[in-house]
Amino acid sequence: MEKIQDSTLTIDSADALHYSLDVAGVGVRSYAFVIDWHIRLLFALLWIFVAMTLMTNLKDISEVFSENTDGTADALIIFLPAAIGYFFYHPILEILMHGRTPGKRIAGIRIVTDRGHIPGIGSLLIRNIFRIIDSLPAIYTVGLVVCIFTKNHIRIGDLAAGTMLVYENKTSSTISDIVEQTLSTTIPADDYELLLDIIERWGQLQPENRLQLGHQFLRKIDDDYQTDDHHELNKHLVKLKDKLIDRSH
Amino acid sequence: MIDMDNNLKQQTLENWLKRRITNWQKLQSLFQTRDKKTDDLNQAREIINGFRSLVNDLSLAQQVLPGSRLHHRLETLFLSGHQHIYQSPGNVLLNLRDTYTTESPALIRSMSKIIIATITLFITSIACGWLLIAAFPDLITLFVSTEMIDRVQAGELWTDGLLNIIPSSVLSLQLMTNNITVSIFAFAMGAFYGLGTLYIIILNGLMLGGTFAFTARYNLDGELFKFIISHGVIELSVICISGAMGLKLGESLLRPGSKTRQQAFQQATSDAGKVLIVVIPFLVIAGLIEGYISPDPAYSLSFRLLTGITTGIFFWLFIIIGPRIFRPRFWLNLFMDNEIR
Numbered sequence: 001m002e003k004i005q006d007s008t009l010t011i012d013s014a015d016a017l018h019y020s021l022d023v024a025g026v027g028v029r030s031y032a033f034v035i036d037w038h039i040r041l042l043f044a045l046l047w048i049f050v051a052m053t054l055m056t057n058l059k060d061i062s063e064v065f066s067e068n069t070d071g072t073a074d075a076l077i078i079f080l081p082a083a084i085g086y087f088f089y090h091p092i093l094e095i096l097m098h099g100r101t102p103g104k105r106i107a108g109i110r111i112v113t114d115r116g117h118i119p120g121i122g123s124l125l126i127r128n129i130f131r132i133i134d135s136l137p138a139i140y141t142v143g144l145v146v147c148i149f150t151k152n153h154i155r156i157g158d159l160a161a162g163t164m165l166v167y168e169n170k171t172s173s174t175i176s177d178i179v180e181q182t183l184s185t186t187i188p189a190d191d192y193e194l195l196l197d198i199i200e201r202w203g204q205l206q207p208e209n210r211l212q213l214g215h216q217f218l219r220k221i222d223d224d225y226q227t228d229d230h231h232e233l234n235k236h237l238v239k240l241k242d243k244l245i246d247r248s249h
Numbered sequence: 250m251i252d253m254d255n256n257l258k259q260q261t262l263e264n265w266l267k268r269r270i271t272n273w274q275k276l277q278s279l280f281q282t283r284d285k286k287t288d289d290l291n292q293a294r295e296i297i298n299g300f301r302s303l304v305n306d307l308s309l310a311q312q313v314l315p316g317s318r319l320h321h322r323l324e325t326l327f328l329s330g331h332q333h334i335y336q337s338p339g340n341v342l343l344n345l346r347d348t349y350t351t352e353s354p355a356l357i358r359s360m361s362k363i364i365i366a367t368i369t370l371f372i373t374s375i376a377c378g379w380l381l382i383a384a385f386p387d388l389i390t391l392f393v394s395t396e397m398i399d400r401v402q403a404g405e406l407w408t409d410g411l412l413n414i415i416p417s418s419v420l421s422l423q424l425m426t427n428n429i430t431v432s433i434f435a436f437a438m439g440a441f442y443g444l445g446t447l448y449i450i451i452l453n454g455l456m457l458g459g460t461f462a463f464t465a466r467y468n469l470d471g472e473l474f475k476f477i478i479s480h481g482v483i484e485l486s487v488i489c490i491s492g493a494m495g496l497k498l499g500e501s502l503l504r505p506g507s508k509t510r511q512q513a514f515q516q517a518t519s520d521a522g523k524v525l526i527v528v529i530p531f532l533v534i535a536g537l538i539e540g541y542i543s544p545d546p547a548y549s550l551s552f553r554l555l556t557g558i559t560t561g562i563f564f565w566l567f568i569i570i571g572p573r574i575f576r577p578r579f580w581l582n583l584f585m586d587n588e589i590r
Contacts, residue, residue: 179266
């Protein structure tokens with residue numbers, strides 16, 4: 001996921017060292033919310049559908065909806081779990097997943113306190129109670145507006161709970177892998193990051209764009225590299241990549 | 250010359266990394282242990298010392314390889330270590346017990362003024378609603394649905410025969426959900442400088458007073474009182490307390506005192522959260538009474554009065570004093586003290 005950097009949260013620690021986290025902005029927050037919304041809606045609909053098919057013949061659905069007392073118990077079993085799942089999705093999952101939800105995970109963000117720690121249950125509950133306000137009058141208008149104008153792009157719920165959303169430091173590689181990789185190259189660190197990025201995203205890029213990027217990159221790290229020949233480019237990139245893989249195994 | 254320099258640098262880097270890597274791996278596994286309640290002193294020492302050396306490594310990486318993967322990886326490691334060392338362990342159940350036994354009662358006692366003010370406001374609104382509808386009966390359409398008006402004009406309360414339509418269990422559940430939503434709303438709306446809370450409290454008071462005045466015209470006010478009294482004491486108390494918390498929220502924004510607005514707001518929400526987590530579960534009890542006792546014509550007025558008053562007294566004692574009221578010794582001490590005096 002491309003990081004569109006909005007701002008950073010810099011925290012001074014007692015160890016005379018400050019660390020920084022990239023604050024997630026309105027866009028990525030909305031993105032995560034929309035994913036979550038799809039998940040909980042699908043879950044609720046799925047539950048209602050399955051429960052209905054199991055409990056009644058599809059013909060008798062009208063009976064479940066009627067005000068007839070016989071139907072109320074059925075209606076409870078069908079709608080209550082769906083409603084609980086739909087309305088308590090955020091608090092439950094945020095607590096269980098330590099400040100994440102599936103949507104936030106996909107968007108690559110998580111909730112932290114203003115010290116960068118995983119928030120406690122109390123904070124998570126408070127931040128969710130204020131969804132009532134943030135979602136007023138419809139489609140999270142209040143929350144969105146507050147988000148746009150606050151420093152760390154937080155809605156009222158985060159303001160109240162002292163939390164915010166930051167980008168996950170997404171390095172899936174283990175320390176030893178990274179050390180090996182660092183040792184295996186003489187390219188400066190930022191160029192090296194660029195190379196890994198290019199390799200990682202090679203498949204997703206448009207052929208013309210990736211060729212252009214590749215040439216640019218090789219010219220940057222190697223003054224002798226002047227050719228525009230695509231076969232040369234491939235050879236070079238593959239050589240660099242192989243070298244990395246050779247050393248890291 | 251430059252080449253040699255570079256070679257030397259690479260060599261140094263290599264040595265450093267090779268020397269530190271086992272340390273980092275060990276720290277990672279140490280920081281990941283969720284159970285912090287170990288009394289292993291050596292392990293604690295290992296974590297603290299390891300963290301210190303990690304701080305050195307990180308600042309080194311920040312200088313030598315800024316922005317590199319290694320730098321980011323060490324930063325992540327540092328963050329989890331920082332959290333491991335500085336965040337209090339926090340046992341959820343213990344915290345909850347503290348909230349119930351000491352924190353919430355103390356907070357409620359300290360906020361007695363604003364709670365009394367909210368209750369006064371609510372009662373005033375009831376009186377206003379009563380006067381309003383007594384003077385202008387047509388305005389009742391503002392507060393209740395035409396369906397309810399029709400039934401009252403036909404000489405019966407809308408609650409009559411309620412149990413024939415909805416079973417008690419479902420009714421209780423509906424009422425609980427509704428009341429919990431209203432009290433959370435009354436609290437959260439306080440974020441609009443307290444105005445939202447004022448609106449909810451005043452509107453509910455006007456509605457209650459107005460409805461009484463309206464039913465009184467058809468001699469049904471006694472019936473309405475009979476319906477409300479057994480669950481109403483707890484229900485209205487909880488809504489008033491939630492409202493008081495909402496007003497406190499508004500006050501924190503208007504008059505933050507020596508704190509910044511955000512700090513005051515956070516403090517107010519955290520206090521209110523502790524009170525609400527004690528108070529709101531009582532709406533479950535109120536909901537059960539409202540579902541099983543209130544609509545059931547089998548219960549007499551005296552029984553309803555008794556239910557309302559005892560649950561009300563119990564509720565206020567519990568939230569002001571805390572679960573101590575269940576201990577015989579608490580009452581014993583109270584009376585013994587009096588005797589000595």
